[in-house]
Amino acid sequence: MDYRDLVARAKETITEIDAPSLEAAIPDGTTVIDVREPSEHAAGAIAGSILIPRGVLESEITIRVPDRSTPVVLYCAAGNRSALAAGVLEEMGYRDVASLAGGFDEWKGAGRPWSLPTGLTTDQRARYSRHLVLPEVGEAGQQRLLDARVLIVGAGGLGSPAALYLAAAGVGTLGIIDADRVDVSNLQRQILHDAGRVGKLKVESARDTLRALNPGVEVEAHPTRLDAANALDVMGRYDVVVDGADNFPTRYLVNDASLHVRVPVVHASIFRFEGQATVFDPYAGPCYRCLYRLPPPPELAPSCAEAGVLGVLPGIIGSVQAMEAIKLLIGIGTPLTGRLLMYDALDQTFRTLNVRRDPECPACGDESAPPPLVDYDPTCAPVTAA
Numbered sequence: 001m002d003y004r005d006l007v008a009r010a011k012e013t014i015t016e017i018d019a020p021s022l023e024a025a026i027p028d029g030t031t032v033i034d035v036r037e038p039s040e041h042a043a044g045a046i047a048g049s050i051l052i053p054r055g056v057l058e059s060e061i062t063i064r065v066p067d068r069s070t071p072v073v074l075y076c077a078a079g080n081r082s083a084l085a086a087g088v089l090e091e092m093g094y095r096d097v098a099s100l101a102g103g104f105d106e107w108k109g110a111g112r113p114w115s116l117p118t119g120l121t122t123d124q125r126a127r128y129s130r131h132l133v134l135p136e137v138g139e140a141g142q143q144r145l146l147d148a149r150v151l152i153v154g155a156g157g158l159g160s161p162a163a164l165y166l167a168a169a170g171v172g173t174l175g176i177i178d179a180d181r182v183d184v185s186n187l188q189r190q191i192l193h194d195a196g197r198v199g200k201l202k203v204e205s206a207r208d209t210l211r212a213l214n215p216g217v218e219v220e221a222h223p224t225r226l227d228a229a230n231a232l233d234v235m236g237r238y239d240v241v242v243d244g245a246d247n248f249p250t251r252y253l254v255n256d257a258s259l260h261v262r263v264p265v266v267h268a269s270i271f272r273f274e275g276q277a278t279v280f281d282p283y284a285g286p287c288y289r290c291l292y293r294l295p296p297p298p299e300l301a302p303s304c305a306e307a308g309v310l311g312v313l314p315g316i317i318g319s320v321q322a323m324e325a326i327k328l329l330i331g332i333g334t335p336l337t338g339r340l341l342m343y344d345a346l347d348q349t350f351r352t353l354n355v356r357r358d359p360e361c362p363a364c365g366d367e368s369a370p371p372p373l374v375d376y377d378p379t380c381a382p383v384t385a386a
């Protein structure tokens with residue numbers, strides 16, 4: 001059976017609605033869904049319609065329209081894709097579904113109201129309504145978040161809460177780089193993952209979680225280790241880097257690469273019951289090597305696996321990272337540039353230390369000569385330079 005036969009059969013079973021009937025139904029609360037591709041939607045759409053491309057309709061409709069009794073009208077360019085999509089929704093249990101006969105082409109051709117999508121959509125206004133009423137954020141700030149690109153290094157204890165809150169806030173593109181797979185020992189603190197995903201690549205598990213939380217966020221998965229060969233290419237694509245690494249080699253690499261691409265890094269680390277966070281804004285404040293010039297010997301830097309970490313601790317510190325990233329993206333508040341926030345979970349205390357840029361720093365001391373990129377092995381010995 002070819003495509004035309006499938007469309008003809010679908011139209012025999014689904015409900016079609018004409019343009020005048022749809023125009024009259026919109027004020028009564030009918031949800032109008034555009035199943036075309038984003039490029040088609042951007043060229044013009046029925047005002048107030050929600051874009052859910054046909055290819056992701058089944059996975060996103062239950063999130064965007066959870067009540068299956070909601071009146072829904074689907075439209076595409078000519079009414080064929082939407083007819084097939086209406087049949088799918090009926091099979092999924094949606095009880096009041098119709099397809100717009102003639103599609104958007106006929107709607108527009110008849111002179112009915114349409115618009116070029118600009119600013120926030122109706123769905124976005126509803127989702128981010130609590131942001132929009134904040135004068136410090138408003139529509140302009142939310143649009144900056146929607147247009148922003150943030151890289152999260154590590155989909156673990158720190159990366160999990162940071163990614164969840166950045167996705168919920170509407171950061172348009174989240175990149176996640178991590179080569180590891182979900183292990184049962186991760187689940188005590190890495191809330192991006194669950195027991196059903198043990199053995200799955202962390203970046204894929206993270207993508208599934210974030211898409212379910214906010215389908216409007218694009219998640220770019222990098223299932224690899226950040227190293228001297230790829231750091232500049234990967235980090236250079238983003239506006240802010242959230243460093244959730246759990247090892248010194250990656251922290252030093254992230255710092256040095258940021259000085260090349262001039263992208264601010266929201267840094268954090270955790271250990272047992274303590275955490276710390278700061279912002280390294282290239283050449284505007286200190287860098288990681290201003291605080292810790294060289295990696296420590298391994299006997300002085302036990303991992304969380306060796307020393308342990310309270311599971312809720314990275315949730316607190318990772319949330320601080322998300323807050324700092326949002327402040328940087330919107331341009332509000334005072335970021336932690338030049339300040340080190342330290343947290344003690346047992347005493348439930350925060351304190352802040354002022355830190356200054358070291359004019360003799362081997363990494364950021366000379367702005368015209370960023371440091372060479374070095375891969376350190378697990379013992380923090382240098383193995384390559386780029």
